[in-house]
Amino acid sequence: MISIAVCEDSIPMQGQIETLIFEFMPECTVDVFSRGEELLNELSKDTSRYSIYMMDISLPGISGIETAASIRKRDPYALLIYITDYREYVYQVFETLPFRFITKPIDPFLFEKALADALAHLQNRQKLFHFHIERKQYQIPLQEIVYFESRLRQVTLYTPGDSYEFYGRLSDVLSALDKLLFVRVHASYIINMDYIHTLTDTSILLHTGQQIPVSKRYRKELRAKHLTYLKWRADQ
Structure with a gap:
């Protein structure tokens, strides 16, 4: 209820x-x-x-x-x-x-x-992201995911109050996410645009306080997707 x-x-x-x-x-x-x-x-x-x-x-x-x-x-x-x-x-x-x-x-x-x-x-919010850690299945509501960080084959999922590490590739992670909410901004980072506080050409400040780098390779795509995101949110 x-x-x-x-x-x-x-x-x-x-x-x-x-x-x-x-x-x-x-x-x-x-x-x-x-x-x-x-x-x-x-x-x-x-x-x-x-x-x-x-x-x-x-x-x-x-x-x-x-x-x-x-x-x-x-x-x-x-x-x-x-x-x-x-x-x-x-x-x-x-x-x-x-x-x-x-x-x-x-x-x-x-x-x-x-x-x-x-x-x-x-x-x-009932939409979930599924992953495994040591054969144990986890599922996190997409709305609760702030960003993903990748180091080699290790991906870390961050929520406002926790983090989870699992093996995988960011390209595979991105394919399982809502494209209206999530965008890749760097070779090592995917962010949830609901958490963007300040956006510049080189970095993003999230509402949770983290500073995420924006690489030149993903800058144009980020701007375009963020504009689409803002229009989508305005129409909701």
Whole structure:
């Protein structure tokens, strides 16, 4: 069952958001918070409690952006949807990797589309990458893979909190991945474009903090695929 956290200090707006959610997803669970501190306190008990967060930006106490930044540190896979009438904050929220941005007054059609896209995104997480380590089979959701690094015939798969080493070739790894998400940027590296923070001609800074080199050989392909990726994400 999908669990959704709503963080909004306006009582009438809380009611409208809840109504719209249950009209589209009657079987989900919804918890409503009026302050960011209340939501973060709940998350301190169970970090993975919610799959989707619907956040107002202007809240009493810590702001919605600060709350979202805290959520992102605890859960790199959380889907953050901002619902606000403060359009001037659009660029500030990008650091928290928002999934969608809905302006007030709420358009029910756009609200429903954001939820539908969020559900599709959650379903896509079920796509897995399979590999073996000493005859033991592993499978990692593609969404959780940050990048691959190859040294000779040894490939290391990195997630935000772990790493796995197995024998293989990057060319074989790439053929098993979603081409809209993953791109080869160097003879030794494949990255998940969901984790790109800053992109230059010579390197990529990932949201997890790693700096990945970009070789001249793959530079043009990276730019083209990243543009395709951005258009794909914008259409979701």
